[in-house]
Amino acid sequence: MTSIISSLTPTQIRSLSTATITSLTTEDVQALTTSQIKALSKDQIAALEAEDITALSDEQLGSISAASMVGLKAEHLAALDSSKIGSLGAAQVAGLSSAQLALLTADQVEGFTTAQVGVLSATQVGALGADDIAKFSADEIAALG
Numbered sequence: 001m002t003s004i005i006s007s008l009t010p011t012q013i014r015s016l017s018t019a020t021i022t023s024l025t026t027e028d029v030q031a032l033t034t035s036q037i038k039a040l041s042k043d044q045i046a047a048l049e050a051e052d053i054t055a056l057s058d059e060q061l062g063s064i065s066a067a068s069m070v071g072l073k074a075e076h077l078a079a080l081d082s083s084k085i086g087s088l089g090a091a092q093v094a095g096l097s098s099a100q101l102a103l104l105t106a107d108q109v110e111g112f113t114t115a116q117v118g119v120l121s122a123t124q125v126g127a128l129g130a131d132d133i134a135k136f137s138a139d140e141i142a143a144l145g
Helices: 002-006 010-014 018-023 026-030 034-039 042-047 050-055 066-071 074-078 082-086 090-094 098-103 114-118 122-127 138-143
Strands: none
Touching: 010 034, 018 042, 026 050, 042 066, 050 074, 066 090, 074 098, 090 114, 098 122, 114 138
16 A cells, blocks of 8 residues: 555545544555645544654654644654654644643653744643753753743
């Protein structure tokens, strides 16, 4: 199915049902282009397995739209290490809900870049624990504005 999936346009990818997305293998997901991944809705992102999310390259992970970031479930977030967290764009981090941010470990939060920390809202920062905030560098604290 990998060759079929890779031949679909982003519009066609966006029209796939969540049941179809769930049936994709990790190899199918890895074969998606960044344009195809950007086309995935939050519900389609939610339909992926944690292994699918962690198998994405940094470039692929960085292509998930900010609006679709809320589709990342607890098991998706738990599977991301600090380097994968650091590969997210600032707009993607801004797209995470407070509930999603609260699920991150201090080690994951340590992966945030100054640009990522700088886009966090007061509500998002409030969702982080003291151990999480303690992982921020002086530049990251200054970026909180």
